[in-house]
Amino acid sequence: MIEIHNIHKSFNGVKVLDGISGVFETGKTNLLLGASGTGKSVLLKCIVGLVKPDIGSVTFDGTYFTNNKLGIKQEIRRKIGMLFQSSALFDSMTVEKNIEFPLKMLGDMEKDERIDRVNTVLKRVGLEGANKKMPSELSGGMKKRVGIARAIAPHCTYLFCDEPNSGLDPLTALKIDELIKEITEEYGITTIIVTHDMNSVIEIGDKIFFLYKGKKLWEGTRDAILDTDVKELNEFIFSNRLMRDAKKIEDEEEETESNR
Numbered sequence: 001m002i003e004i005h006n007i008h009k010s011f012n013g014v015k016v017l018d019g020i021s022g023v024f025e026t027g028k029t030n031l032l033l034g035a036s037g038t039g040k041s042v043l044l045k046c047i048v049g050l051v052k053p054d055i056g057s058v059t060f061d062g063t064y065f066t067n068n069k070l071g072i073k074q075e076i077r078r079k080i081g082m083l084f085q086s087s088a089l090f091d092s093m094t095v096e097k098n099i100e101f102p103l104k105m106l107g108d109m110e111k112d113e114r115i116d117r118v119n120t121v122l123k124r125v126g127l128e129g130a131n132k133k134m135p136s137e138l139s140g141g142m143k144k145r146v147g148i149a150r151a152i153a154p155h156c157t158y159l160f161c162d163e164p165n166s167g168l169d170p171l172t173a174l175k176i177d178e179l180i181k182e183i184t185e186e187y188g189i190t191t192i193i194v195t196h197d198m199n200s201v202i203e204i205g206d207k208i209f210f211l212y213k214g215k216k217l218w219e220g221t222r223d224a225i226l227d228t229d230v231k232e233l234n235e236f237i238f239s240n241r242l243m244r245d246a247k248k249i250e251d252e253e254e255e256t257e258s259n260r
């Protein structure tokens, strides 16, 4: 479980995060949702320690992270897996070397053990035997799968994904979403995903945190999101045709039920 408390962040006097608090539960896919420029990525960076909040704190499973001793921060960082928007694979390395890389950096596994782990995670993401392929030989969806494999290879406890669906066709995007959700539940990971994709909200949003102009305006489940009375959230979700249709179906079902 990750807890954030009263996070504020400004750049050059411009406020980007304005007092955000929340709890991200273990084994759940937690989404940071909002329009472009609302501060989702900055919040994610504050949580992982890439950006220092001006005010506020982050706690990982009860251990205080922000401003703690370097050793304690490093211990927590070892448990963090990151999946970047671009997949961020090393182009000059094979799939196997890409996934082995964080294991080598951590330095607590022998070569055989590392390759066993590479094979295990490759199998888990549906890319068994792709060890010797180069990133240039992979499709966008396969690159994301390798990115997921690399993130979870060191047995991560926390997984952070910055727009994991960007650049993918809808079906591949759905498969990547499902894979992240399955892995989150199977390994009991606390997962936080930055997104503005309403399909992800419907498919995998166990818990959604809606950001608007640097503030958290709403939090709740994907079932509750269709019934929100927060104006800004309504405008955001119902600008999407799929969501308008989903709401229509829900209303019709409720009406049929009440007429029985």
Ligand SMILES: Nc1ncnc2c1ncn2[C@@H]1O[C@H](COP(=O)(O)OP(=O)(O)OP(=O)(O)O)[C@@H](O)[C@H]1O
Pocket: 011, 012, 016, 034, 035, 036, 037, 038, 039, 040, 041, 042, 043, 196
């Ligand atoms: N290092 C920085 N220096 C100055 N301003 C920054 C910095 N990082 C982010 N910002 C600003 O903070 C605001 C929020 O950016 P952020 O990337 O968090 O938005 P976002 O909600 O993730 O948007 P998107 O969905 O487009 O990625 C933007 O106005 C951005 O320009």
